[in-house]
Amino acid sequence: MSRDSSPVRATSRRPPARSPLQVAERVARVVRPEIREVSSYAVPKADGMIKLDAMENPYPLPASVRERLGAALARVAVNRYPDGGADAVRDALRRRLEIPAECGVLLGNGSDELIQIIASALAGEGATMLAPDPSFVMYRRSALIAGMHFVGVALKRDFSLDLPAMLEAIEREQPALIFIAYPNNPTGNLWPSRDVEAILSAATGLVVVDEAYYAFADASFLSAVGREPNLLVLRTVSKVGMAGMRLGYAVAVPEWIAELDKVRPPYNVNALTQAAALALLEDASWIAEQSAAIRAERTRLESALRRLTGTTVFPSQTNFVLVRVADASALFEALRARRILVKNLHGWHPLLAQCLRITVGTPEENDALLAACADLCR
Ligand code: PMP
Numbered sequence: 001m002s003r004d005s006s007p008v009r010a011t012s013r014r015p016p017a018r019s020p021l022q023v024a025e026r027v028a029r030v031v032r033p034e035i036r037e038v039s040s041y042a043v044p045k046a047d048g049m050i051k052l053d054a055m056e057n058p059y060p061l062p063a064s065v066r067e068r069l070g071a072a073l074a075r076v077a078v079n080r081y082p083d084g085g086a087d088a089v090r091d092a093l094r095r096r097l098e099i100p101a102e103c104g105v106l107l108g109n110g111s112d113e114l115i116q117i118i119a120s121a122l123a124g125e126g127a128t129m130l131a132p133d134p135s136f137v138m139y140r141r142s143a144l145i146a147g148m149h150f151v152g153v154a155l156k157r158d159f160s161l162d163l164p165a166m167l168e169a170i171e172r173e174q175p176a177l178i179f180i181a182y183p184n185n186p187t188g189n190l191w192p193s194r195d196v197e198a199i200l201s202a203a204t205g206l207v208v209v210d211e212a213y214y215a216f217a218d219a220s221f222l223s224a225v226g227r228e229p230n231l232l233v234l235r236t237v238s239k240v241g242m243a244g245m246r247l248g249y250a251v252a253v254p255e256w257i258a259e260l261d262k263v264r265p266p267y268n269v270n271a272l273t274q275a276a277a278l279a280l281l282e283d284a285s286w287i288a289e290q291s292a293a294i295r296a297e298r299t300r301l302e303s304a305l306r307r308l309t310g311t312t313v314f315p316s317q318t319n320f321v322l323v324r325v326a327d328a329s330a331l332f333e334a335l336r337a338r339r340i341l342v343k344n345l346h347g348w349h350p351l352l353a354q355c356l357r358i359t360v361g362t363p364e365e366n367d368a369l370l371a372a373c374a375d376l377c378r
Pocket of ligand 1: 055109111113136181210212235236237238247248
């Protein structure tokens, strides 16, 4: 045995032993208590399952679009940093959405990142974020991460917006930031536009109208951006077939965008995403066709779920359906045993008791779900 491989020497080269307790103490000393208290955002594994839990578009890319994507990705210079401003992608979005030239556009690694960027920029001493409750969970979490005070204003029992309560909370809290999911996740409904206008008039800070589900809804605030000085419209390509690409965008008057851009990490939209976005948005007809198919399936799913024993189906302007059943956890588990994954919202919020959120799938996937539900809900 050579001297170098002697057990004594090998041991002496190891870093000094750390007891887990010492590490835990150090972590507890420096990591903020409110961060230590929460758990990581859990994404369930769904290998081999019919996946109806995450509001994804169930359709693959059309073959011609896939070819265009492959060719575009092959040309990417991955040895270089991406264009920090992602100018070509922003121009493509401007053209596609007819965003007026006087409005600014900010891109994010998904709209999740933009939510965090907005919260970080507005999280001044004592600043408050306000949102209807229940709504998208990342609002509250981003407030926590940014160190902002969060105030949720309870929806009514039928999930409609309690406008007097919202206006009263705005008056009382003077929030720096309001998030309005339009339509709302996880309830699926769209607030009356006059309610959102009343909130815009009452608010003294920034109002984010989050239109993640715009493709499945009958209304939008995008064209109001230039007119409303405190409005930011947030969108994502995730629900229209590109969730894996991670691209979200914010549209507001340039004064807001200029400040938010200072918080954005320099290369937050990577070169592969930029190239993919340009290739995929070159022609948007496939997006419109798939979204129309999802809307039609949503109508079919809603009426079929309504016919089952003991269900209450809430009206949806999204690509998912919220349904209250007799025992949500039992149905969730029984569906999972049949390799169908939906979202169990029971326990999330008192108003969501016994509720499941079911993403609209392909016709075949929806048939499988409906057959299983008919069997299980007798
Ligand atoms: N806003 C709302 C209302 C959502 O439901 C979601 C996704 N669940 C997002 C934003 C985030 O979307 P992404 O990060 O994929 O762009």
